Amino acid sequence: MTSLLTLTIRYEQDVVLVRQRARQIAELLGFEAQDQTRIATAVSEAARDAFLSAAEGRVVFEVAPTSPPVLLIRLHSHAVAWVNPNAELLSPSSSDQGAGINGSRRLMDQFQIESSAQGTTVVMGKQFAAQAPAWTEDRRRQIIHELAQRSPQSPFEAVQQQNQELLQALEELRKREEELTYLNRELEDTNRGVVALYAELDEKADSLRRANELKTRFLSNMSHEFRTPLNSILSLSRLLLDRCDGDLTGEQEKQVTFIRKAAEGLSDLVNDLLDLAKVEAGKTQVHPAQFEVSELFATLRGMLRPLLTHNSVNLVFEEPNDIPTLVTDEGKVAQILRNFVANALKYTEQGEVRVSARRQGDMVVLAVADTGIGIDPANQERIFEDFVQIDSSLQRRVKGTGLGLPLSRKLAELLGGSVSVSSEVGVGSTFSAYIPIVYPGASIVPAPVAPPIWQLDTHKLPILVIEDNEETLFTYEKYLEGTSYQVIPARTLEQAQQVLATLKPKAILLDILLAGQSSWMFLSDLSQQADTQTIPVIVITVVDNEKQAIARGAAAFLIKPVDRLLLLNRLNTLVRRDQRDVILLIDDDPVARYLLKQYLSGLPFSVLEAGDGAEGVRLAQVERPHVIILDLVLPDCSGVEVLNQLKSHFITSSIPVIINTSQPAAADAVPNLASQVITVLSKENRSKEVAIDNLHHALRQAGIHWEAKGTINE
Ligand code: ADP
Numbered sequence: 278m279t280s281l282l283t284l285t286i287r288y289e290q291d292v293v294l295v296r297q298r299a300r301q302i303a304e305l306l307g308f309e310a311q312d313q314t315r316i317a318t319a320v321s322e323a324a325r326d327a328f329l330s331a332a333e334g335r336v337v338f339e340v341a342p343t344s345p346p347v348l349l350i351r352l353h354s355h356a357v358a359w360v361n362p363n364a365e366l367l368s369p370s371s372s373d374q375g376a377g378i379n380g381s382r383r384l385m386d387q388f389q390i391e392s393s394a395q396g397t398t399v400v401m402g403k404q405f406a407a408q409a410p411a412w413t414e415d416r417r418r419q420i421i422h423e424l425a426q427r428s429p430q431s432p433f434e435a436v437q438q439q440n441q442e443l444l445q446a447l448e449e450l451r452k453r454e455e456e457l458t459y460l461n462r463e464l465e466d467t468n469r470g471v472v473a474l475y476a477e478l479d480e481k482a483d484s485l486r487r488a489n490e491l492k493t494r495f496l497s498n499m500s501h502e503f504r505t506p507l508n509s510i511l512s513l514s515r516l517l518l519d520r521c522d523g524d525l526t527g528e529q530e531k532q533v534t535f536i537r538k539a540a541e542g543l544s545d546l547v548n549d550l551l552d553l554a555k556v557e558a559g560k561t562q563v564h565p566a567q568f569e570v571s572e573l574f575a576t577l578r579g580m581l582r583p584l585l586t587h588n589s590v591n592l593v594f595e596e597p598n599d600i601p602t603l604v605t606d607e608g609k610v611a612q613i614l615r616n617f618v619a620n621a622l623k624y625t626e627q628g629e630v631r632v633s634a635r636r637q638g639d640m641v642v643l644a645v646a647d648t649g650i651g652i653d654p655a656n657q658e659r660i661f662e663d664f665v666q667i668d669s670s671l672q673r674r675v676k677g678t679g680l681g682l683p684l685s686r687k688l689a690e691l692l693g694g695s696v697s698v699s700s701e702v703g704v705g706s707t708f709s710a711y712i713p714i715v716y717p718g719a720s721i722v723p724a725p726v727a728p729p730i731w732q733l734d735t736h737k738l739p740i741l742v743i744e745d746n747e748e749t750l751f752t753y754e755k756y757l758e759g760t761s762y763q764v765i766p767a768r769t770l771e772q773a774q775q776v777l778a779t780l781k782p783k784a785i786l787l788d789i790l791l792a793g794q795s796s797w798m799f800l801s802d803l804s805q806q807a808d809t810q811t812i813p814v815i816v817i818t819v820v821d822n823e824k825q826a827i828a829r830g831a832a833a834f835l836i837k838p839v840d841r842l843l844l845l846n847r848l849n850t851l852v853r854r855d856q857r858d859v860i861l862l863i864d865d866d867p868v869a870r871y872l873l874k875q876y877l878s879g880l881p882f883s884v885l886e887a888g889d890g891a892e893g894v895r896l897a898q899v900e901r902p903h904v905i906i907l908d909l910v911l912p913d914c915s916g917v918e919v920l921n922q923l924k925s926h927f928i929t930s931s932i933p934v935i936i937n938t939s940q941p942a943a944a945d946a947v948p949n950l951a952s953q954v955i956t957v958l959s960k961e962n963r964s965k966e967v968a969i970d971n972l973h974h975a976l977r978q979a980g981i982h983w984e985a986k987g988t989i990n991e
Contacts, residue, residue, distance in 0.1 A: 279340055279417045282424055286324055286334040293435050295336050296321035299350065300438075301427055302338050305420045306348055307409060311449065314442045316348070316403055319381035323352050323399055326378050331356035345405040346412040347387065355396040493558045500551035507547060508836060510540040512843055521850065522931075542676060549680035552612075553663070556687040563691060565716040566795040568607045570597040570634045570641065576797065577611060577632070579828035581618050589627040592618070597634040600641055605716040607795045608822060609688045610643070613696070615824075616681040617645035617708040623675040625649030628705070637711070640694065644709040651702040660698070661686050685710070693717045729766040733780065737763035738852060741782035743773045744817075745791045749837070753786065756841045759892075760899060761859075761883065762848060770799050782812060783852045786844075787831070789818035797829060804830025813851040815844075845899040846928075858981055861885045861902035863893030863919060864937065865912050869960060873906060873937070876969045881983055888912075890919040897929045904979045906958075909938040917947055924953060933979035955979045 281302060284295055300317035308316065320336065327334035331354040341347045378399065382388040387402030410416075430438065514537040517525060525533065555561045574594040585592055603610070614632065621630040628648025635642050650669055652660060659665050664679040682696075689696045693713045700706035729750070733739065740762045744750045747768075754764045765782060767773035769791060776782070785803070789796050800816065803809045813832035816822075823834040833847050860882050862870050870886050877884060885900055887893035890911045897905060905923065909916035916936065923929040934953070938944055939960040950957075956975045962968040 279342065279412070279414070281338045281340065281417065281420055283338075284336045286328050286336065287332075289328065290432060292321055292324045292328055293432055294429055295324040296439075297430055297435055298424070299338070301424060302420070303348070303403075305423055306340070306405065308348075308403070308405075310445070312403065314446065315384040316350075317442075319384040319401055320350050320352070322381045323378055323401065327352055327354045330354075340412050340417065341402070342412040344411065345407055345409050347402045347404050349387075350401045351398055352401075353396060353398040490558075493554045496550050496554035500547045500554065503543070503547045504551070504836065505840070507540055507544045508840070508843070510536065511544060512846075514540065516846070519850075546678045546680070549678050549684055553680055553684050553687065556684070556691060561688075561691060563606045563609070563716060564790045564795070565605050566607060567602050567604050568795060568798070569602055570600045570643075572798065573607060573611060573614070574632065574634075576801075576825055576828060577614055577618065580824045581615065581622070583824075584619060584622050586622075590622060590625050591629040592622065593629055593631045595631065595633040600634050600636055601714055603641060603712070603714055605692050605712060605714075607797065608789065609692060610710070610712055611822070611825065613685040613688050613710045613712075614643055614645065616685045617710070620677075620681060620708070621645050621647035621649060621706070623677070624669075624671055625705070626671070636714075639714055640711045641714050642709050642711055644707055646705065646707040648705040651704055651706055652698065652700040653702050657698050657700060661696070728772050728775070729768060731763075731765055733765075734763045737761055738783040739763050739765045739780060740784050740786060740848065740852075741765045741767060741773060741776055741812075742786045743767045743770070743791070743796065744786070744788040745769065746788075749788070753844075756839075756844055759896070760845065761885070762852075770796065773799070777809060781808070784832075784848055785812055785814045787814050787816050789816060789822065789826075797825070800826070800829045800831060815847055815851070842898060842928075846901075849899075849901060858904070858983075859883045859885060859900060859902040860976075861887065861893065861896055861900065861905045863887045863890065863905060863911070863916075864908035865889055865910075866908070869908065869937070872968075873972070876965075876972050882981075890914040890916070890922075893919055894922050894926075894929070897923055897932060898926065901928065902932060904976060904981055905932055905934045906937050907934055907954075909936060909940065909944060917950065920950075920953060935975045935979060 282298060284291070284298060286292065286295065296317050299320035300313050303313040303316040324334065324336060333356075334352060334354040337351045337353075339349050339351070341349055381399075381401060385401040386404045387400070389400045391398045391400065514533050516522065517533045518530065518537065552561070574597065578592070578594050581592065618630060618632060625647040626649065630645065630647045633644050633646070635644075650671060652667060656665075656667050660667060661682050663683050666677060666679045686696045689710050689712060693716060694711040696708065696710050698706060698708050738761055740757065742750060742753050742764050744753065744766070745768050750764075750766050750768070754766075757764050762783075765776055765780070767776050773785075787796055787800060800814060803812065803814055814830065815833045815835060816826035816831040817835045817837060817839055818826075819837045826834045832851055835843065835847065858881070860877065862873055862884060864870050864873075864886075865888050867888075874884055885896055885902060887896050890913050893905070893907070893911075896902075907916050907919060911919065916938070920934060923932065923934065933955050935955050936944055936950070936957040937960060938957065941957050941959045944950055944957045955978050958968075958971055958975060962971070
């Protein structure tokens with residue numbers, strides 16, 4: 278340690294001297310003006326305290342040659358208690374004693390109080406600037422020399438100097454304040470900017486959310502709009518291919534098959550889009566039910582067999598081992614696996630596709646492993662995004678929508694699980710679905726459902742309708758009202774069993790997603806048991822699962838909401854209706870209808886009646902009678918208009934029409950009528966026999982033949 282100067286405090290003016298010297302030393306050591314003031318003030322304040330409390334003291338200025346060097350000022354007094362060791366804790370106003378010391382500690386870098394029997398020393402330190410040159414003996418001598426040159430100032434000069442320093446400090450303070458105000462304003466501006474940005478972000482997020490909602494709504498609306506015409510194309514092309522309306526030439530068959538294929542492709546896309554939109558909109562409901570993985574595999578095996586187009590790929594379902602009964606949505610799990618297997622078969626040219634199940638904690642892991650082309654790591658996450666398809670040699674040959682995997686992922690998440698893939702290019706891929714064994718929140722005990730009340734109408738054909746939704750059930754009842762069918766309702770599978778134990782329906786309409794129950798097993802049972810095997814089952818559901826339905830023995834498949842005409846056509850095709858010919862009478866006069874029925878009684882015909890033109894056209898479309906007997910004067914429109922409507926609709930255009938009128942002359946006046954009808958009968962017959970003869974003759978002309986069984990009843 279190298280001392281520069283030692284001063285003794287005995288009189289009040291010594292405090293002023295200490296201050297002057299402290300400033301000179303600070304200046305000589307190269308401290309900035311502000312630091313010079315700080316040092317001078319700190320030292321003089323401490324010196325004043327020493328003088329006031331102890332009336333004596335000694336100040337030593339020295340430099341510690343550290344790097345950077347430190348100016349140390351030691352202020353020592355023999356009195357023990359001239360400084361409070363807790364001076365730093367005192368607030369300046371708490372007591373006069375220590376107020377100076379307390380102020381000093383804030384101005385310096387170092388500050389210590391050392392007490393001993395010899396007295397108390399306050400050590401204050403101020404560090405040189407970082408770039409200050411190293412402390413040398415030469416420099417010390419030079420400074421001592423310069424200090425000796427500077428004579429102490431008079432008290433007046435000292436006060437003047439102190440005033441100048443005060444002014445400088447005030448100026449500095451003003452500048453600082455200005456800077457602070459400026460900074461504050463800048464901060465305020467920045468804050469305002471940030472707030473505005475946040476508001477903008479919120480707005481953007483809001484419009485994004487709205488756009489997303491709109492997209493979802495658009496997709497689901499459009500998909501619904503597409504579905505109806507597509508379903509019509511699919512069912513009509515099937516009618517054509519089933520030769521329901523006569524034979525097709527080879528060329529026509531080829532064309533209709535193309536139409537059907539294109540419609541099927543579009544239908545796949547629309548269904549995927551709709552499913553995706555529904556899941557995204559949170560509208561997809563989970564219908565948990567109990568089922569075994571082995572049953573699921575068995576169904577999938579049947580359903581996916583048609584996809585095995587070449588023999589070089591083996592589709593293997595491993596027998597599940599030690600997997601408990603699952604309580605989750607079987608339809609959705611099947612949909613996920615179907616997507617995985619369909620993809621695996623598409624992207625595998627040889628080897629095998631292996632489907633397996635294992636348990637992992639409270640999850641079941643359903644894995645589909647293939648030996649196909651594989652997916653490179655960069656694309657393994659992307660394929661789960663909407664519409665992403667990876668370009669490959671096979672991609673151009675196979676058809677797809679790029680929606681299967683995103684949908685699978687969403688469905689798995691809906692069930693509380695997830696999907697993942699591991700894959701190596703050229704080796705193969707394994708897609709896994711992790712599904713909770715019990716769907717969180719599943720309640721598998723369905724609430725008891727009161728059995729619907731019905732009474733068998735022996736004149737109608739019973740159709741068992743298994744549907745848990747009352748409104749839908751009501752819709753079917755409305756659809757079949759006035760037809761030759763009677764709805765026998767069942768809201769649970771148990772109720773359906775009870776109905777089947779008492780009668781044999783002509784057909785069954787089966788909903789798949791009944792509350793808490795899945796009807797797939799029921800469907801398989803129906804097609805396996807001898808007494809129910811021959812009953813045609815039409816599966817009607819919201820999930821497009823036609824393949825699974827057909828694989829389990831359904832005769833037909835319809836997607837909700839069902840079109841009335843489509844349903845009745847399907848029923849008419851499937852239910853043979855005892856092969857009886859159906860005659861439709863369109864006449865507003867009940868007496869005329871009664872007479873005709875009398876003339877027809879005893880013959881093997883079913884008779885349907887319509888009291889006006891609109892009802893007549895409707896019945897003709899849904900029941901497709903073999904012959905129509907039409908009156909020319911009807912309350913709502915003329916018979917000629919009805920005839921035109923019948924002839925212009927493809928379903929009814931070929932049904933033969935017999936006119937039955939009280940004004941045959943009016944019929945003669947209608948242009949082209951004769952060419953559109955079989956014949957015109959007159960209601961004005963003198964005898965019943967003539968009327969019956971004419972009617973029978975007209976029916977035979979219409980192509981209806983029957984075995985005569987004795988005389989006709991009166
Ligand atoms: P796509 O209808 O095209 O099959 P997906 O969403 O099901 O749509 O699949 C997206 C893409 O992921 C496919 O187009 C294909 O490139 C790739 N991919 C899916 N499964 C496999 C697989 N097992 N092997 C190789 N590539 C696959």
